Amino acid sequence: MRSVTELPPASKYREDDLPALMVRYQKSEAEAVEELVRRLSPRLLRFLAVSEHIESDAEDLLQECWIRIHRSRHTYRPLEPVLPWLFAIARHTRLDGYRRRRRRESREILVANPPEMASGIPLTPGGESDEFDRLLASLPESQREVILMMKVSGMSLEEVARATSSTVGAIKQKAHRAYAKLRLILNNEEK
Numbered sequence: 001m002r003s004v005t006e007l008p009p010a011s012k013y014r015e016d017d018l019p020a021l022m023v024r025y026q027k028s029e030a031e032a033v034e035e036l037v038r039r040l041s042p043r044l045l046r047f048l049a050v051s052e053h054i055e056s057d058a059e060d061l062l063q064e065c066w067i068r069i070h071r072s073r074h075t076y077r078p079l080e081p082v083l084p085w086l087f088a089i090a091r092h093t094r095l096d097g098y099r100r101r102r103r104r105e106s107r108e109i110l111v112a113n114p115p116e117m118a119s120g121i122p123l124t125p126g127g128e129s130d131e132f133d134r135l136l137a138s139l140p141e142s143q144r145e146v147i148l149m150m151k152v153s154g155m156s157l158e159e160v161a162r163a164t165s166s167t168v169g170a171i172k173q174k175a176h177r178a179y180a181k182l183r184l185i186l187n188n189e190e191k
Contacts, residue, residue, distance in 0.1 A: 043152070081162075
């Protein structure tokens with residue numbers, strides 16, 4: 001089986017047929033499940049990996065997210081947009097993962113130089129994605145979430161509002177503040 005990171009970007013696929021795929025998934029059609037996982041896993045992985053998670057945590061969260069989607073697939077209403085419903089589940093999965101990690105970290109004993117870090121090998125490979133992730137890391141979590149859903153996953157304002165249980169106005173405000181902060185950071189770096 002191919003890794004999620006090897007799959008083609010989800011933007012290559014039409015999104016109008018996602019509701020039909022979801023209905024087929026609700027009817028337990030294996031092909032529909034495979035197609036949804038293939039199309040949507042890269043977006044979900046990117047969404048789950050954007051915070052402080054290292055890649056292995058994000059992949060674990062992706063698996064947990066698909067389990068939650070499977071368990072709650074009966075709550076999807078046919079003809080409704082799939083992405084807001086899906087990203088609401090992903091958002092809760094990420095929040096629960098964050099809480100779990102914080103509880104675990106509060107009980108851990110930190111070592112000055114753990115063996116994994118002594119070699120000086122970076123945890124993530126370099127590239128354009130690292131610059132984007134660095135810029136996103138400078139944003140508050142709620143703004144980062146909005147930017148990821150809108151710009152990386154291609155969701156509309158209404159879909160993001162539905163996924164985050166917010167109003168369209170609140171999403172516009174978060175996006176505007178995020179853009180302003182990113183502009184400020186980029187302008188300061190150019191000087």
